[in-house]
Amino acid sequence: FLQRQNEPSIAVSSRNPLHLLAGANDYRTVDLPGLPDGDETGDAWQGVFKSMDGGLTWRSTLLPGYPQDKSPEGLASPNKGFKAGADPTVRAGTNGLFYYSGIVFNREDKGLGQIFVSRFIDNNNSESADTIQYLGTGIISTNTSGQLIDKPWLAVDIPRPGARLCQIGSQSFPAGNVYMSYSVFLGSDTSGNPHTGIMLARSSDCGATWTLIKISESFKLNQGTVLAVSPTDGAVYVAWRQFATTNVPDGIIIAKSTDGGRSFSKGTSIATIQPFDQGSTSVSFRTNAYPTMAIDGSGRVYVAWSQRGVGPGGDARIMASMSSDGVNWTAPGVVDQSPQRGHQIMPAITAAAGKLMLIFYDLREDHTIGIFSPI
Numbered sequence: 271f272l273q274r275q276n277e278p279s280i281a282v283s284s285r286n287p288l289h290l291l292a293g294a295n296d297y298r299t300v301d302l303p304g305l306p307d308g309d310e311t312g313d314a315w316q317g318v319f320k321s322m323d324g325g326l327t328w329r330s331t332l333l334p335g336y337p338q339d340k341s342p343e344g345l346a347s348p349n350k351g352f353k354a355g356a357d358p359t360v361r362a363g364t365n366g367l368f369y370y371s372g373i374v375f376n377r378e379d380k381g382l383g384q385i386f387v388s389r390f391i392d393n394n395n396s397e398s399a400d401t402i403q404y405l406g407t408g409i410i411s412t413n414t415s416g417q418l419i420d421k422p423w424l425a426v427d428i429p430r431p432g433a434r435l436c437q438i439g440s441q442s443f444p445a446g447n448v449y450m451s452y453s454v455f456l457g458s459d460t461s462g463n464p465h466t467g468i469m470l471a472r473s474s475d476c477g478a479t480w481t482l483i484k485i486s487e488s489f490k491l492n493q494g495t496v497l498a499v500s501p502t503d504g505a506v507y508v509a510w511r512q513f514a515t516t517n518v519p520d521g522i523i524i525a526k527s528t529d530g531g532r533s534f535s536k537g538t539s540i541a542t543i544q545p546f547d548q549g550s551t552s553v554s555f556r557t558n559a560y561p562t563m564a565i566d567g568s569g570r571v572y573v574a575w576s577q578r579g580v581g582p583g584g585d586a587r588i589m590a591s592m593s594s595d596g597v598n599w600t601a602p603g604v605v606d607q608s609p610q611r612g613h614q615i616m617p618a619i620t621a622a623a624g625k626l627m628l629i630f631y632d633l634r635e636d637h638t639i640g641i642f643s644p645i
Contacts (some may be wrong), residue, residue, distance in 0.1 A: 271298040271299070271301075271302055272298055272330070273297050273298055273300070274295075274296075274297040274300075275294040275295065275296050275297065275317060276294060276295050277294055277295045277356070277357065277358065278292060278293070278294040278358075279292065279293050279294070279358050279359045279360045280292040280293075280360060281360045281361050281362040281368055282362055283362060283366055283368070283392040283394070283402070284362050284363065284364055284365065284366055284367070284392075285365065285366035285392045285394040286366075286392060286394045286401075287324070288321075288322065288323055288324040289320075289321070289322055289392050289394065289401065289402060290319075290320065290321040290324070290325055291318070291319070291320055291360055291362075291368045291370070291390060291392075291402055292318075292319040292320075292321075292360060293316055293317060293318060293319070293333070293358030293359070293360045293370055293372070294316070294317045294319065294358060295314045295315075295316065295317070295355075295356050295357075295358065296314060296315055296316060296317030296330075296332060297314050298317070298332070299312040299313070299314075299315060299332070299336060299337065299338060300312045300313065300314070302338060312337065312338075312353070313353050313354035313377070314354055314355060314356055315332050315333065315336040315337075315354065315355040316332065316333040316355045316356070316358045316370070316372045317330055317331070317332055317333070317358075318330060318331050318332065318333050318370070320400060320402050322398075322399075322400065322401070329400065333349075333355065333370065333372070333388060333407075334346075334347045334349075334388075334404060334407070335347030335348070335349030335350045335352070335355075335374070335407065336355070337352075337353055343404055343406075346406075347406075347407050348384075348386065348407055348408070348409050349374045349384070349386060349407060352374035352375060352376055352383060352384075353375075353376050353377070354374065354375055354376065354377060355372055355373065355374045355375075356372060356373055356375075357371075357372050357373050357420070357421055357422055358370060358371070358372045359371045359372070359422060359423055359424045360424075361424040361425065361426045361448075362426065363426045363445075363446055363448065363476065364428065364429055364443060364444065364445070364446050365391075365436075365438075365441065365443040366391050366392035366393065366394060367389065367390070367391050367392075367436075367438070367476060367477075368389065368390040368391070368392070368402070369387055369388075369389060369424055369426060369448055369477055370387065370388040370389070370390065371385070371386065371387045371388075371410075371422045371423075371424045371450055372385075372386060372388075372422065373385050373386075373419065373420065373422065374386065375413070382413045383412075383413050383418075383419070384409050384410075384411065384412040384413065384419070385409070385410045385411050385412075385419050385422050385450075385452055386407050386408060386409050386410060387407070387408055387410060387424070387448075387450065387473075387477050387480075388404070388405075388406070388407040388408075389404075389405040389406060389407075389408075389476070389477050390402050390403060390404055390405060391403050391405055391438055391441075405438065408477060408478070408480070410422075410450060410452075410471045410480055410482075411452075411454075411469070411471070411482065417454060417455060417456060418454070418455040419452055419453070419454050419455075419469075420452065420453045420454075420455065420493070421452060421453055421493065421494060421495065422450050422451070422452040423450065423451050423452065423495050423496055423497050424448070424449070424450050424497065425448075425449045425497035425498055425499050425506070426446055426447075426448050426449070426499075427446040427447045427448075427449075427499045427504055427506075427530075428446045428501075429443075429444035429445060429446045430446070430447070430504050430530070433445050433446065433447075433474070434474050434475050436475060436476035436478075438476070445474060445475055445476045447472060447473065447474050447499075447504075447530055447531060448472070448473040448476070448477050449470060449471070449472055449473075449497050449499070449506055449531050450470070450471040450472075450480075450497075451468060451469065451470050451471075451485075451495035451496075451497050451508050451510075452468075452469055452471075452495065453466050453467070453468060453469075453492060453493050453494075453495065453510075454466060454467045454468075454469055465490050465491065466486075466490075466491055466492045466493060467484050467486050467492070468484070468485050468486035468492050468495055468508065468510055468525075468537075469482055469483070469484055469485070470482070470483050470484075470485050470508060470531060470534070472530070472531040472532070474530070483531075483532075483533070483534070485508060485525050485534040485537065486510070486523075486525075486537055490512075490515045490518055491512065491513040491514075491515050491518075492510050492511070492512055492513070492523070493510065493511055493513065493558070493560070494510055494511040494558060494560030494561065495508055495509070495510040496508070496509050496510070496560070496561055496562055496563045497563075498563045498564060498565045498571070499565070500565050500569045500571075501565065501567055501569070502567075502568065502569035503528075503569065504530060505526060505527065505528050505569070505596065506526070506527040506530070506531045506534075507524060507525070507526050507527075507563065507565070507571055507596055508524065508525050508526075508527075508534070509522060509523065509524040509540070509561045509563045509573050510522075510523055510524075510560075510561065511523075511545070511558065511559060511560050511561060511575075512539075519542045520542065520543050520544065520545045520559075521539050521540075521541060521542045521543055522539070522540040522541050522543060522561050522573060522575055522591075523537045523538065523539055523540070524537065524538060524540055524571075524573065524596065525537045525538070526596040526597070535596075535597075538597065540561075540573055540591050540593075540599050540602075541575075541589070541591060541599075541602045543559065543575065543577045543589070544577055544578045544579045545558070545559030545575075545576070545577065545578065546558075546559045546576040546577065546578050546586035546613060546615050547559055557615055557616055559575050559576045559577065559615075560575070561573050561574065561575045562574050562575070562617050562618050562619045562628075563619065564619045564620050564621040564626065565621060566621040566624070566626065567621070567624065569594070570592055570593070570594050571592065571593045571594075571596050572590060572591075572592050572619060572621070572626060573590065573591055573599075574588055574589065574590040574591075574605065574617045574619050574628060575588070575589055575617065576588055576589075576613070576614060576615045576616065576617060576630070577589045577602075578613075580604055581604075581607070581608065581611070581612075581613075581614070582609060582610070582611055583611055585611055585612060585613050585614075586613040586614055586615060587604045587605070587606070587607065587608075587614050588604070588605040588606060588614045588615075588617045588628065588630050589602040589603065589604060589605065590602065590603060590605050590619075590628070591603070605617075605628060605630075606632075608632075608634055610634040611634065612632065612633035612634030612635065612636050613631075613632075613633045613636075614630050614631070614632050614633070614634075615630060615631045615633070616630055616631045617629070617630040618630070
């Protein structure tokens with residue numbers, strides 16, 4: 271029943287670089303026989319994808335707790351009882367740990383749902399079998415009536431001085447802090463403008479327990495957070511998109527923590543932008559100008575996004591800005607100033623081995639291709 275999959279996320283085991291864990295929105299249960307409660311169709315859930323040979327071959331299943339799950343792990347999952355899951359993010363931690371975050375919800379119950387982190391560990395104890403073991407799922411936050419939590423994002427630090435010890439079975443090892451950012455839709459303010467908050471959850475014991483703080487006090491409509499941790503000093507950065515409301519422009523905002531995520535600076539604007547936003551139609555897919563962020567080995571922070579009005583004919587281009595301290599930012603510059611028409615959208619950036627790498631969708635050939643008509 272394998273079929274549609276989207277929004278993938280992947281991480282490499284810290285115990286064996288050939289061992290990979292990935293997640294994605296997975297639609298294999300949409301028309302699976304034996305749907306519960308007499309439903310005609312099912313919904314998406316989070317897929318779990320493992321490779322023991324560096325990505326040459328893969329095996330996949332669903333994260334425990336999906337509606338048809340009758341396994342002991344599934345029945346014990348706090349996600350059991352929800353009909354849909356989405357927004358996976360997978361990150362590697364120390365000692366072979368993996369963290370897998372997402373949301374689960376019921377569409378018919380006014381969006382009621384919850385945000386969670388599941389944990390896996392790579393025991394790395396076999397040359398042929400699957401060594402990545404599911405440990406369990408913990409709930410970070412639950413929707414209340416009139417609220418909606420959305421788009422979690424994970425980042426994991428290395429163990430720093432004073433780190434707590436984690437106990438996983440018989441294994442004991444220092445913990446690197448785990449951070450999760452997400453949006454909470456809180457309804458409308460007194461002017462009728464929608465209002466959201468950016469929240470951060472922090473764990474110092476390998477995801478066993480979490481503490482929450484709000485980091486977007488002075489901003490109204492926020493979404494699309496990304497998290498990154500500086501390898502030099504453990505500083506935590508959260509960037510997000512501010513959507514235009516009354517007297518507030520579209521922009522890219524960032525906040526910084528220098529105390530391991532216990533507190534954050536007030537959010538500051540990297541740039542005011544003319545965003546590339548579009549909805550789903552017969553000739554377009556849904557996308558918003560959310561930021562992407564990376565930090566290099568020297569602690570320099572890079573943020574990129576898609577912005578209209580930059581390329582020929584006002585087409586969108588990928589813009590980027592850099593900061594050495596998270597406070598002062600360079601003027602945004604064009605990453606690829608192609609002279610051809612066509613938007614550039616949905617960037618993703620990373621830093622490794624002294625190099626920055628950025629990928630994005632590029633529509634410069636769009637005008638040469640007609641509408642696809644299936645046979």
